[in-house]
Amino acid sequence: MGQLSDKSIRAIIKSSESGRYADGDGLYLCVRPGGKAYWALRYTMNRKRKLFTIGVYGHFSLSQARVEAGLLRAKIAKDGFDPVAERHRDQLRTIRTTDDLFEDWHKEQSRHLKHPKIPRRKYERDVQPLLGSLRPEAITPRDVRAVIHRITTSKRPTVANDALALMKQLFNHGMKLDLLNSNPAIAFTVKDAGGVERSRDRILELEELNSTFQILHERPDQFTRENYLACALLLTLGVRKMELLAARWTEFDLEQGLWFLPAERSKTEETITIPLAAPIISWLVELEVRSCGSAFVFPRRRTSKRYPHMSPDTLNAALNKLAAQKLFKHFTVHDLRRSFRSLLASVGTAPHIAERCLNHKINGVEGVYDRHDYLQERSDAMEKVAALIAHIVG
Structure with a gap:
């Protein structure tokens, strides 16, 4: 029998005191400041303690949370199911288009880039119009060439090289996430794009x-x-x-x-x-x-x-x-x-x-x-x- 009841839960939420309240067998009612509450299951996987959020109190009643927690505990014990890891995998599955892939890559790279707005501008200007709505796994080298050709015909060789470098990084990221088996841009070099760049010294007198x-x-x-x-x-x-x-x-x-x-x-x-x-x-x-x-x-x-x-x-x-x-x-x-x-x-x-x-x-x-x-x-x-x-x- 759990330790919580509907009456005690209402009293806890009314008090607005943040904390974690045990119901038993790893099920907790977690209360945040202001009285917002959600259900979570604590379990052990590979000798590590983990906390999995089941749902918000209100969408999940006490009885529903107990049933859901029981089902999860059974899957954890029988199949070695890790709900936290599975939720992370589900988040990766939301990468359906090249736009989604770029957002995931950019979020990760922003921590290391001095000017994160620059790759976003390059992507939105030159790559997104042709590839943004396509599935990453459906993109072929011919699609990459189309992006490069579109830029080079407008006589922007430096931009073509930048776009190629960006696509290589982007699709490498897709391979890391197991979304792609190969990088469709990998075979292209600067000779296929804007050519080897020389430092400019043009001055108008x-x-x-x-x-x-x-x-x-x-x-x-x-x-x-x-x-x-x-x-x-x-x-x-x-x-x-x-x-x-x-x-x-x-x-x-x-x-x-x-x-x-x-x-x-x-x-x-x-x-x-x-x-x-x-x-x-x-x-x-x-x-x-x-x-x-x-x-x-x-x-x-x-x-x-x-x-x-x-x-x-x-x-x-x-x-x-x-x-x-x-x-x-x-x-x-x-x-x-x-x-x-x-x-x-x-x-x-x-x-x-x-x-x-x-x-x-x-x-x-x-x-x-x-x-x-x-x-x-x-x-x-x-x-x-x-x-x-x-x-x-x-």
């Missing part, structure tokens, strides 16, 4: 910048005003692409001429105050009007569930289309950041100031002890660069 911005300005139907101003800001602020495209108006104090870039969007994971030169403020004022009340400096242009702001692909895709017409020599958005560093040097900026203008993490002893943000020095340097570019942008 003032003469090339002048001619390129003139071409961009003359083609608003192919390169919108928002794209044009985004390139101007990247060239004069030196920030990373998504640090700018995901910026919110609440981060700016245009009267003081400052941008407070939050740590969660900064690659160095530190908040940084960025000075804004007069030309930059005038471009931001125009963008504020163009944003039509949006919280973002660069709002999304189409209905999209992926991004509430301009897509990461928008600028490079627009530049690629014009470069394909042989209107100017091809360059990427990141080349503007490299050009900004070159412009800093051309106006006589000291290297340690230039590195802080780029929001680079300073390594070694200097990075540990020199915590000064050099705001005034950065402001002076960026004013000089903005003055050069303002004549080009107009």
Whole structure:
């Protein structure tokens, strides 16, 4: 006969005292703060004590919990059945699609990744559209090739290599979980994707910048005003692409001429105050009007569930289309950041100031002890660069 009764259970829950109350033969009523109660069975498996949750009190009455506990005890004793282990296996069975597999992999990897949002962005942008709804075990090497081909035809070799590496890791995870017998991406190499990557050293000098911005300005139907101003800001602020495209108006104090870039969007994971030169403020004022009340400096242009702001692909895709017409020599958005560093040097900026203008993490002893943000020095340097570019942008 159990030690609990319906009356005693009601009294326990009414008291709201958390604890574990035995009914006998390993069955317990577990009460959490606030009076929430559930049934659990304590048992031993391989010399280890385990606790298995049967169900919430209310869904399981006392008599029902005793019956369920009795059935479980019989299976444990007769068949060596481990209910905790089986519940874990049932959770793994919920991985039915590649989307499910990615979520499981990402949850595990997030503990080790410095920037967990990066692989999610890569997956959602390039892998999910073709493979997300497919069962992992149904994916073939031809499906992997389709993902790679879709990226390479849009002339994004680095992205193709990143997507291939991500798929290899993802399907290896599926093999670990016994969802796949083999990795459909394993036979592919970078030669099948974007090719062996070489470090870029592309810099646009003032003469090339002048001619390129003139071409961009003359083609608003192919390169919108928002794209044009985004390139101007990247060239004069030196920030990373998504640090700018995901910026919110609440981060700016245009009267003081400052941008407070939050740590969660900064690659160095530190908040940084960025000075804004007069030309930059005038471009931001125009963008504020163009944003039509949006919280973002660069709002999304189409209905999209992926991004509430301009897509990461928008600028490079627009530049690629014009470069394909042989209107100017091809360059990427990141080349503007490299050009900004070159412009800093051309106006006589000291290297340690230039590195802080780029929001680079300073390594070694200097990075540990020199915590000064050099705001005034950065402001002076960026004013000089903005003055050069303002004549080009107009």
